[in-house]
Amino acid sequence: MKLSEKIRYAGVDDHREKNFENQWPLPKGISYNAYLVIDKKIALIDTADAAFADEFLRNIQAELGDRRIDYLIVNHMEPDHSALLSLISREYPEVTIVTNAKAVPMIEGYHGITDRIRVIREGESLPLGETSLQFFMVPMVHWPETMVTWCPEEKTLFSGDAFGCFGALNGNITDSKSTIFEEYKDEMIRYYANIVGKYGTPVQNALKKLGGLDIHRICSTHGPIWERQIADVVSLYDKMSRYEPLEHGVCIAFGSMYGNTEKAALELAEQLREREIPYTLRNLTAESYSFALRDVFRFDTLVVGSPTYNNEIFPPVRQFLEGIRDRQIKNRRFAAFGSFTWAGGSVKQMTQMAVDAGFEILREGLSFKQGYMPGKCDFDALADLCR
Template identity: 40%
Template sequence: MYCVKKITEDMYWIGASDRRLELFENVYPIPKGVSYNSYVILDEKTVLLDTVDHSVCSQFLENLEHVLDGRTLDYIIVNHMEPDHCASLAEVVIRYPEVKFVGNAKTFTMMKQFFDFDVDNRAVVIKEGDTISTGKHTLAFAMIPMVHWPEAMVTYDAYDKVLYSADAFGTFGALNGNIFADELNFEAEWLEEARRYLTNIVGKYGAQVQSALKKAAALDIEMICPLHGPVWRENLGWFIDKYQKWSTYTPEDHAVLIVYASIYGNTESAVNVLAGKISDAGEKNIAMYDVSKTDPSYILAEAFRCDRIVFACPTYNAGLFPKMETLLSELKAHNFQNRKVAVIENGTWAISAGKQMKEILSSMKNMEIYDNTLTVKSSLKRDQMEELDGIVEFLMK
C-alpha cells in the first residue's frame, strides 16, 4: 500500500524508511533506522528527484505509481549516485522506459558503472547554473562535489523556493509519520543523530561543505528537502548554523569530553576522579565515554560538539589500546581540529601511550595540547592529585 506525503500543491514526498538495517554504509550503527527520501513534482512535465535504496524499493515504486496516477514520468533528477539513492533507477526505467535522466557528466560516468541499461540515450547533461523548465517550475542546478561524492549536486526550485539538498542537511533516523522537522522534538531527539550523520559521513570535507553553504546563502530558500531525515520548512537558520559550526570544526558547546580506555578499571578510576574535580571547578557540561563500549561514530560526533577533550589510555603491547588508536585515527581521518586537549597514560611497564597519543594529536590542525602528560603507573596515587589539578586548570582557563 502506498504511503505518500503532500508537501506543496504539486510536490510530494514518496520515500520510505528502513528500521531493520543495523549499519549505515555497513559502518555506522543506526538504532533508530534511516529514511530514504524521494520527491515528485507534478507539473506540465513530471519530475522524480532521486530514488531509494533497494531495501525499500517496493514501497517506493507503489508510492511513485500512486502519485503519477497514470501519467508518464518525464524526468529523473539524480542529485547523488550513491546506491542508497540510485539503486532503484533500473526498476524505474523498466516501468517508465521513455524517462530522461538529468545529471552532470560525473553522474553519468558513475551510472554506467552501476547499470547496464542505455544511459546515453536518456541523459540530459547539465552543468553549474543550468536550468530546466517543467512548466511553472524552473529547476536550477549547483554542484557540491565531495559532499560527499564528487558528482554530488543540488537542485533549486525557484517557484516553491525549495532546495533539494542531496546528502546535505540529512540525518540518521527513520521517519515515523511526521516528515517535517517542526513536527518533531528535533533538538532533543534528532540533533544528536544529525550531528553524528554529518560529522562521520561528511566531516572530512568541511571546506567543501562551506562552499555548498555559500551557494545556498545566495538563494531564497523556504524549504530544504534532504535525502535522509526530515524536511525543513521552519527555523532553517538554526540548522544551517549547526552545519556552519560542524563544517568549520568550531565547537558547538562549551563542554568537556573525557574519552578513556581501561582494561582492569584503573584508568577509568583515574578519569572518574578527574571528572569530579572538573565538576568541582564549576563545569556543568561533562561527557564521558569508554571507547570499548561506545562505537567511534558517537564519540567522534561528541568531539565535534565539545571544545575540550581528555584522552586517557593504557599502553597495550607497546602501543595504544586498539580501540583508542581507532578513535584517534578516525578523528585524524575526519580532519578534526581546533580543540584544547589533555592526555593521561597508564601502564605497568614501558609506558608509551601518552607519547603516541600526542604524536597523533599534534598532527591535527590547531590543537592546543597540555604539556604535562599525567602518567599513571598501574593505579592513580594520592600524590598525583596536584597533577590532576593541573589538567583541570588547563581545561578551565
C-alpha cells in the same frame, strides 16, 4: 505525502538497518528521502536504499497513479539514494535520467545504464511547466559527483546529503512541530561528524554558492524537511564545517582492557562534575566511536585515555584518533592519560597526534604505571584547566 501542491515526499523510514554504511550505528533508524515534483512534466529526485524497492514504488504510485515519470534527477550516486535507479528505469522505461557529467560513468558502473541520460551543466534549468529545476554542483559534499537541485518557483532546495541527519522520521516529515530541530540535533551532528566531517572546506564552498538563494524549504535525503527551522540547520552546518566547537565542554573518550585507564576516566569525570563543567564520557570499547566523534564536533575540549598496547595506543582508541585526524578537525583543547606496565608510550603518542592536529595541549599527558590510585595523577589540575 504532500509538501506543496507540486512537491510530494516519496521517501521511506529504515528501522531495520543496524549500521549505516555497515559501520555507523542507527539507534533511531534513518530515512532515505526522495521527492516528486508534479507539473506538466514529472520529476523524481533521487531514489532509496535497495532494501525498500517495493515500498518506494508504492509511494510513487500512490502519488502518481497512472502518470509516468519524465525525469529522474540523480543528485548523488551513493547507493543509499541511487540503488533503485535500475528499478525506476525498468518500471518507467520512458524516463530520462538527469544528472551531471561526473555521475555518468558511475551510473554505467553501478547499473550498466548508458542511454536516456541527459547531462546538465552547472546552473542549467530544466522546465517542468509552471515550475523548473536548476542544478548546482557541490563537489565532495561528500562525493565528487554530488549536486543539489533548486526549484526557484517553490523556493525549495533538494540538498542531497547536505543538511541531513540520522534518525527515522516517524511521521515528522517536516519541522512543523517547533521542537523538531532540538529532537534531531544530536543525530544531525553525529551524521555530519561521521559522514561529511572530512569535507569542511567543500561544505563551506557549497554554503557560499547557495547563500544567495531565497530558500524556504530544504529537502535533504535524510531526516526532516526544514521549513521553519532553516536558520538553525544552516547555522549548525556552517559552524561544524568551520570546525568551530558548538558548546563549551569536555569529551572524555577512553579505552581500557583491565579497568585501570577506565578508573582514571571516571575520576576525571567526577572532577568535572564537581566543577559543573559539561562533559560526556565515551567508552570506545563499549560503543562505536561514532558517538565520541560527534562529541568532538560538539565540545571545545577533548581528553583521551588509552593504555599502552604493544608500545602503541590501544587499537580502539587509535581508530578514534585516526578518525579525528582523517576529518582534519581543528580548534580543540586536548589532554591525554593512560596506564602502562613497563615502558608506556600511548600518552606520548596521543599527545603527538594532537600536536599534529594543531590542538592546544592543556598540559603534559598523565601517564601512570599499573593501577590508578586517586591522587596519583593530577586530575584536579587537569579539571581546572578544562574550565
